[in-house]
Amino acid sequence: MNLKYPLDEFARLIGLERNTTSHREKLLSALGAAIAITCVAWATYFAVAFRFIDIQTSYFVVASMGASAVLLFAVPHGALSQPWALIGGHTVSAAIGIACQHWLPGGFAVAGLAVGLAVGAMYYLRCIHPPGGATALTSVIGADAEALGYQFLLVPILVNLLSILFVALLFNNLFHWRRYPAHLAHRRATPEVTDAVDREHELTHEDFAAAMQELDSYVDVTAEGLADLLELAKRHAEKNTVHPEKIVAGKFYSNGKLGKLWSVCQVLDDSSEEDVGRDLVIYKTVAGAGANDTGLCSRGELRSWARFEVEPRNGHWVKV
Structure with missing residues (x-):
């Protein structure tokens, strides 16, 4: 009996994904986390012991910082x-936990309510950071958190956060493939574009696996998940494959490309001339490649470039 197939299925069922990162990357991650927590503890102890902050606490590192170190x-x-997820997730969750601890009667429900409210707040503030849930819980059940009240936000929370963020910025940017914040990685020079970019390629599961291995960084999504996402994106793209009929001043248009080739332009003004050769538009690139650039071209040229009209919605660009 061939056990490979049922074992593979069981591994996928429990989420045991094949790890494609190199030994170098694994060791650097472990080293960075160790340095970070050491610096966090030292910085907080130094601030309290030498009375730079006039607060007495036995907390020098909140336990949830260990989870943050894993992520960073x-x-x-x-x-x-990312920095906003780290700072916002912890501080908002801590504030909610302290408020629940002070204003609500004790009991098991208070701890659950604090964590639940913290999750909801992180969602709406777009700063989801899983360790924030542990910070909310610590703020409810911790003895020092109860004694310090909202000062708990300053020490140890804020001092911990600034320390671990400083180490993450310094350590990760020592290595060209570990840019932090992540936006820095996407601002690297765009590789030369060849005609191959515009050819149709049928991407496969193996292509995603190879790309993840080449990236040499832990990606919090499976190759199967990426394949499903691409398939949904392809179905969405099939709904509108023609160029917009009209180019209208004030509207936004996307070229429909992927990755670093994608961009969105807004038509700032147009001449509305009947003469096609003199019918010009002024545009500004508002997102993607060439962001903030402005230019002048004919209405026909912009229509050929634009694949469809888009509009900003909930922080994303969506087809109209």
Whole structure:
């Protein structure tokens, strides 16, 4: 009996994904996390012991910082690891936990309510950071958190956060493939574009796996998940494959490309001339490649470039 297939299925069922990162990347992640927590503890102890901050606490490192270290150094390019997620997730969650601890009667429900409210707040503030849930819980059940009240936000929370963020910025940017924040990685020079970019290619599961291995960074999504996402994107793209009929001043248009080739332009003004040769538009690139650039071209040229009209909605560009 061939056990490979049922074992593979079981591995996928429990989420045991094949790890494609190199030994170098794994060791750097471990080293960065170790340095970060050491610096966090030292900085907080130094601030309290030498009375730079007039607060007495036995907390020098909030336990949830250990989870943050995993994200910042093992998944530095992940959305959950970015500076706003780190700072906002912890501070908002801590504030909610302290408020629940002070204003609500004790009991098991208070801890659950604090974590639940913290998750909801992180969603709406777009700063989801899983360790924030642990920070909310610590703010409810921790003895020092109860004694310090909202000062707990300053020490240890804020001092911990600034320390670990400083180390993440310094350590991750020592290595060209570990840019942090993640936006820096996407601002690297765009590779030369060849005709091959415009050819049709049928991407496969193996292509995604190879790309993840070449990236050499832990990606918090499976190759299967990426394939499903591409398939949904392709179905969405099939709904509108023609160029917009009209180019209208004030509207936004996308070229429909992927990755670093994608961009969105807004028509700032037009001449509305009947003469096709003199019918010009002024545009500004508002997102993607060439962001903030302005230019002048004919209405026909912009229509040929634009694949469809888009509009900003909930922080994303969507087809009209």
